[in-house]
Amino acid sequence: MGDATPSNGGHAATGLSDAEKRELREGLIATVVGVGVDDAAAHLLIQQLSANPDALEAIIQPSLSDAARLAALHSTGLLDTPDSGALDTVALLTAEALATPFAAVSLLDDSRELIIGRNAVHGxxxxxxxxxxxxxxxxxxxxIPFIVDDATVHPLLANHPLVLSGQVGAYAGVPIxxxxxxxxxxxxxxxxxxxxWSGGQILVLQDMADLAGAKIFHRPI
Known part of the structure; x- marks a missing residue:
């Protein structure tokens, strides 16, 4: 996604009304959850993105910049050590348990993603x-979990550089x-x-996300 410059026939992301932002959020959640949850909201999101590819920035950037979220993120102390590989073991165990080639743990602030655990160097x-x-x-x-069986046809991922380059064909992520x-x-x-992705793989991924969260926030395991 780029900046908030309006495309032909669309609004600038920052010029969206509160109602439009609510519709975008509902559509985002419906699209992340998948087919059958709220297909009308997901369809509306796709229409909005066709008119204005940057529309989601109106809800994504404020959410990433939320003060309480950033305070929790900074409390980890891990933003200052992006090369530590503090959770490489969790990523390694996740990939082994799922029998998948790649797994990673990341923290996301308002401008960058920090990979604090990975099972292998990729890209x-x-x-x-x-x-x-x-x-x-x-x-x-x-x-909520974001489970994608085929990234090449998913409305949020089909045009993503990592998908277009062939680095990502399927994706499964769980929040921490x-x-x-x-x-x-x-x-x-x-x-x-x-x-x-099987139901068993998703359950394992959720369990491993709990483990990652426990290590990040020093909770009992």
Whole structure:
């Protein structure tokens, strides 16, 4: 996603009314949850994004910049050590348990995603990337798991650079919450080809996200 410059026939993201923002949030949640939950809201979101590809920024950026969420994020002390690999073991165990090639743990502030755990170096190998490239932002903003069997046909991911490049073909992410229920990041796994995520894999991913949260916030395991 780019800046808030309006595309032909659309509003600037910052010029959306409160009602339009509510519709966007409802559509985002419906699209993240998947087919059959609220197809009308998801369809409306797709229409809005067709008119204005940057429309989601009106709800994504304010959510990422929320003061309480950022306070919880900074309380981890991990934003200052992006290269520590503090949760590499959690990512490794996640990939092994899911039998998938890649897994990672990330924290997301208002401008960047920090990979604080990964089972393998992938792509450019960097542990910090711009928030606009973070697929995990959909998990953090919605506060619910984001499960995608085929990223190439998903309305939120089909045009994402990581999908277009072939690095991501399927994706499954679960939010990580602070003690005050602020979504600060996510645990996610992905494959380079479409993959049908099983119910068992999703349950394991949720359990491992709880483990990651316990380590990040020093909760009893």
């Amino acid at each position: 450019d190998g960097e542990r910090v990337r711009p928030a606009k490239l973070a697929i995990g932002k959909f998990t953090v903003v919605s506060g 919450f602070s003690d005050d229920d602020e979504a600060v990041g996510s645990l996610f796994s992905w494959t380079t080809r479409p993959h049908n």
